[in-house]
Amino acid sequence: MTILVTGARGNVARALVEQLLRDGHEVRAAGRDPGTTRLPGGVEVVAADLARSANWDAALDGVTKVFLYAGTAGLDGFLSRASGLAQVVVLSALGADPASEDAITRAHGEAEQAVRDSGLPWTFLRPGGFAANRLLWADSVRAGVVRDPFPDSHSALIHEADIAAVAARALTSSGHLGATYSLTGPESLTVRQQAAVLGGVTGAPVRVETQDLDDYRRELTAAFAARGLGSVGSASVIEARIRRLAALVDRPQATTETVRDVTGRPARSFAEWAAEHAAAFTR
Ligand SMILES: NC(=O)c1ccc[n+]([C@@H]2O[C@H](COP(=O)([O-])OP(=O)(O)OC[C@H]3O[C@@H](n4cnc5c(N)ncnc54)[C@H](OP(=O)(O)O)[C@@H]3O)[C@@H](O)[C@H]2O)c1
Structure with a gap:
């Protein structure tokens, strides 16, 4: 049984490939640019873009289950080519809803709907903000x-390894078909508190200054484009992010216990994530 993990350059995909290999599963990774992945040696990586049909057959050959980075472009075509799969585990987003006015949750809701309509057995993972977003800092x-x-905006950031751990459980144990898992980290922290945690692990204090919104828009657009994720960083998505951040000023984000419920281990804290990634933040 081969499991195909799409989005090979992504943080969640990398953590998932590592976990599946460690547990002895057969894994193939698919990414738009296989030469730039940071996957463990020995894993088969194929070039495939969900938005383009070239190479889908090679990526899906012998595959029974797929971990899917769900963009909506090309998704219907990919899913029809993937008929016969035993399960698709979809990396969606907290609050996904095709009727949402928020561009991010609407796009993920539409992707989930396409998977439902395909008739393939599914599991939806709906994480909130990733701790890995802080690598932009x-x-x-x-x-x-x-x-x-x-x-002073709050978020309960989740470690990529916890999303991957839930995905690995969903892909390799029974009882997860038709399940929707809302996933957060264990605690809600403000931007100031997150910066203080990062200052703590690097040993150098970090000051927080209020940024002009237009500067923020420009920086985020450039950051998405640099990662080849221009469509993810479209203006409507950035405006949705801004509205969401504003709504969480001085308001702790609700957390879930789903990581613990599914994996048997509590979700990792932001401090644990920061300690593991300290090198990226250290002078
Ligand atoms: N970041 C967050 O806080 C957050 C929160 C909730 C949900 N999400 C969702 O999780 C997903 C990944 O988020 P991220 O970008 O922040 O994390 P990431 O783990 O860095 O993932 C980015 C990956 O998405 C893959 N991807 C993008 N377009 C693709 C396409 N057309 N075909 C195949 N793969 C494609 C890329 O894979 P390759 O380049 O290797 O092909 C890229 O490496 C997105 O759908 C996002 O909306 C993110």
Whole structure:
């Protein structure tokens, strides 16, 4: 039984490939640019883009289950080519809803709907904000000043390894078909508190300054484009992010116990994530 993990360059995909290999499963990874993945040696990596049909057959050959980074472009075509799969585990987002006015949750809701309509057995993972988003702060933390438009905005950031651990359970044990898992980290922290945690692990204090919103828009657009994720970083998505951050100023984000319920282990804290990634933030 081969499991195909799409989005091979992504943080969640990398953590999932590592976990599946460690547990002795057969894994193939698919990414748009296989030469740039940071996957463990020995794993088969094929070039495949969900938005283009070239190479789907090679990626799906002998595959029984798929971990899917769900963009909506090309998804219907990919799913019809994938008929016969035993399960698709979809990396969606907290609050996914095709009727949502928020561009992010609407796109994920539409992707989930396409998977439902395909008739394939599915499991939906709906994480909130990734701790890995804070890697965008790496240069700023090294310089000692983080700029953010909403320093008192909360988020319960989740470690990529916890999303991967839930995905691995869903793919390799029974009882997860038709399940929707809302996933968060264990605690809600403000931007200021997150910066303080990063300062703590690097040993150098980090100041937080309020950033002009237009600067934030420009920075985020450039950051998405640099990762080849221009469509993810479209203007409507960035505006949805801004509204969401504003709504969580001084309001702790609700957390879930789903990581523990599914994996038997509590979700990792932001401090644990920061300690593991300290090198990225250290001068
Ligand atoms: N970041 C967050 O806080 C957050 C929160 C909730 C949900 N999500 C969702 O989780 C997913 C990944 O988020 P991220 O970008 O922040 O994390 P990431 O783990 O860095 O993933 C980015 C990966 O998405 C893959 N991807 C993008 N377009 C693709 C396409 N057309 N075909 C195949 N793969 C494609 C890329 O894989 P390759 O380049 O290797 O092909 C890329 O490496 C997105 O759908 C996002 O909306 C993110």
